[in-house]
Amino acid sequence: MLIDISRIKSSTGDVLVIDETLDISELDPAFSDVKVEGKIKNIAGVLTIKAVISGTYTSVCDRCMEDAPVKLESTLDTIFDLNEAKDDSLTLENGKINLDRTAYDALSLEIPMVLLCKEDCKGICPNCGVNLNFEECHCEEENN
Numbered sequence: 001m002l003i004d005i006s007r008i009k010s011s012t013g014d015v016l017v018i019d020e021t022l023d024i025s026e027l028d029p030a031f032s033d034v035k036v037e038g039k040i041k042n043i044a045g046v047l048t049i050k051a052v053i054s055g056t057y058t059s060v061c062d063r064c065m066e067d068a069p070v071k072l073e074s075t076l077d078t079i080f081d082l083n084e085a086k087d088d089s090l091t092l093e094n095g096k097i098n099l100d101r102t103a104y105d106a107l108s109l110e111i112p113m114v115l116l117c118k119e120d121c122k123g124i125c126p127n128c129g130v131n132l133n134f135e136e137c138h139c140e141e142e143n144n
């Protein structure tokens with residue numbers, strides 16, 4: 001989705017409210033429920049954007065390989081100049097904000113290094129391969 005900022009570009013005090021649900025599955029199908037809520041404001045000719053970007057990222061649990069959805073949130077708080085400044089946190093296209101790309105970049109930075117389906121995931125038994133969250137196995141007993 002492209003956000004056209006041309007109508008607030010010329011007069012100071014103008015505000016553009018952003019309240020969008022995005023589908024960025026084209027960029028990465030692991031993302032769902034992506035939302036951007038915030039405001040772009042023209043303050044004395046300079047555009048400032050403040051927004052909260054949230055979404056769900058679904059990957060597999062590092063311990064048991066089941067789906068592990070994690071909720072991510074990122075805040076965008078930046079000033080930008082359409083003509084000069086290049087701000088890495090915003091992606092602009094022909095003077096419009098590419099919101100999909102911006103949200104994708106922001107949320108990607110929030111993905112944790114280790115993903116777990118739940119904090120106390122018991123994982124998979126290295127011996128018999130049973131998912132210990134759902135089943136108990138007797139490997140440990142047998143070894144002892």
Ligand SMILES: [Zn+2]
Pocket residue numbers: 061062063064065066116117118121122123
């Ligand atoms: Zn797990």
Ligand SMILES: [Zn+2]
Pocket residue numbers: 125126127128129130137138139140
């Ligand atoms: Zn086992």
